[in-house]
Amino acid sequence: MNQSNKPASINQERSQLINRALILNLLRQEGICSRATLSRLSGLKQATITNIAAELIQCGLVVETGLIPGEKGRRSIGVTLNDARYKVIGISMTRDQFYVDLVGISGKVYETRSFEISQTEDPQSVLSRIRTAILQLQQDYADSELLAACLAMPGPYLEDLDRLLFVTELSGWQNFPIRAVLSEGVGMPIYVLNDAKASAFAQLWSRWQEPAVQNMAYILAGQGVGCGMISDGKLVSGQHGIAGEFGHSSIKFDGPLCECGNHGCLEKYCSLSALRSEIRDLLRAHQPSCLDAGNLHDEAIALAVRAGDPVAVQAYEHVCERLGVGVISLINQMNPGLIVLGDALVDICPERLLEVVRRCVEAGVNERIYSDLAIEINQLEESPALLGAGAYAAQQVLANPGMLIYEADFRSGRASSEAT
Numbered sequence: 045m046n047q048s049n050k051p052a053s054i055n056q057e058r059s060q061l062i063n064r065a066l067i068l069n070l071l072r073q074e075g076i077c078s079r080a081t082l083s084r085l086s087g088l089k090q091a092t093i094t095n096i097a098a099e100l101i102q103c104g105l106v107v108e109t110g111l112i113p114g115e116k117g118r119r120s121i122g123v124t125l126n127d128a129r130y131k132v133i134g135i136s137m138t139r140d141q142f143y144v145d146l147v148g149i150s151g152k153v154y155e156t157r158s159f160e161i162s163q164t165e166d167p168q169s170v171l172s173r174i175r176t177a178i179l180q181l182q183q184d185y186a187d188s189e190l191l192a193a194c195l196a197m198p199g200p201y202l203e204d205l206d207r208l209l210f211v212t213e214l215s216g217w218q219n220f221p222i223r224a225v226l227s228e229g230v231g232m233p234i235y236v237l238n239d240a241k242a243s244a245f246a247q248l249w250s251r252w253q254e255p256a257v258q259n260m261a262y263i264l265a266g267q268g269v270g271c272g273m274i275s276d277g278k279l280v281s282g283q284h285g286i287a288g289e290f291g292h293s294s295i296k297f298d299g300p301l302c303e304c305g306n307h308g309c310l311e312k313y314c315s316l317s318a319l320r321s322e323i324r325d326l327l328r329a330h331q332p333s334c335l336d337a338g339n340l341h342d343e344a345i346a347l348a349v350r351a352g353d354p355v356a357v358q359a360y361e362h363v364c365e366r367l368g369v370g371v372i373s374l375i376n377q378m379n380p381g382l383i384v385l386g387d388a389l390v391d392i393c394p395e396r397l398l399e400v401v402r403r404c405v406e407a408g409v410n411e412r413i414y415s416d417l418a419i420e421i422n423q424l425e426e427s428p429a430l431l432g433a434g435a436y437a438a439q440q441v442l443a444n445p446g447m448l449i450y451e452a453d454f455r456s457g458r459a460s461s462e463a464t
């Protein structure tokens with residue numbers, strides 16, 4: 045009940061929750077902030093901010109930090125997100141490992157744990173071990189409440205059906221109910237996100253001050269080629285969550301059949317396996333090289349490219365040019381201000397890949413568009429998919445604080461109202 049003893053209307057409640065999510069997001073961006081600064085940044089009245097801050101402090105999402113330099117030279121009390129009380133979990137899975145991050149609701153990473161996955165391990169066993177890792181974190185951090193978890197994994201994930209559409213890298217995972225199995229007995233909402241989308245989200249969270257990040261694409265070039273897109277500051281999902289399957293744009297209509305059903309998909313020409321097969325072809329033609337067709341591990345190829353081995357350089361540049369062709373199509377489709385490239389194909393030799401892709405794009409798009417576009421290599425130190433999974437879980441809490449606020453209100457027997 046509000047102060048006039050009338051229940052708040054649905055619209056009023058909705059606008060109050062939107063205001064709280066707005067303040068939580070500003071605190072996530074600013075770190076520590078005074079109430080006066082929050083009022084200025086949000087456009088909400090000081091009295092409204094005072095009410096919201098009191099409510100967020102009561103439910104534990106926010107804490108006071110002590111005196112900080114305030115507006116107009118006055119000192120005021122700072123408020124910040126309460127990482128000590130509320131945390132989330134970010135998880136990322138590759139073919140041979142999974143990683144689990146303990147993350148504050150601010151997005152700060154407190155601990156990372158890594159686990160091996162054997163080649164023969166089935167999804168039920170891997171998900172059961174991820175669940176055990178989540179429960180172990182709950183036990184180890186019993187002073188904190190863990191509110192949500194997000195798993196980033198390869199493959200186009202159909203959110204509504206809780207299934208991977210197809211997978212080129214993980215056998216047995218297609219049609220497996222990932223979120224449902226992972227959720228069993230963990231007592232918190234679980235989100236599943238494609239790894240390229242999670243990587244794009246990590247860029248949005250860490251580089252929020254940069255205008256170009258509001259319209260960007262993260263291209264994940266490794267075993268396959270994926271893409272996460274941010275449009276107008278939001279992660280693009282599409283109708284079923286599979287928007288951005290950039291690797292399945294055809295660059296050759298009569299090319300080889302792909303797992304997706306299309307012919308000549310981009311990822312058939314510019315993934316790590318495409319690079320290996322191109323190197324093998326050149327070796328078979330007796331081109332001079334230090335490489336051995338029986339040992340084409342990533343590290344061996346990377347060393348050969350960096351040493352200027354003619355076969356390795358020729359194959360790598362060819363693969364990078366094809367990636368450049370795909371990037372041109374992407375630019376024409378979504379008009380990004382920033383493109384970030386990452387993952388194993390990029391790691392072979394980032395400088396050379398960047399140079400080739402930039403050269404292709406410069407030649408293939410309008411000069412005006414090229415001059416206003418930044419193409420970069422990923423600079424985040426930790427895996428962007430892992431960081432993005434943690435950030436996405438935290439975002440779900442900050443954008444939907446209603447349940448925590450209502451629970452605290454219910455416990456204290458109060459409810460609030462405010463003018464905006």
Ligand SMILES: [Zn+2]
Nearest residue numbers: 292302304309
């Ligand atoms: Zn395809």
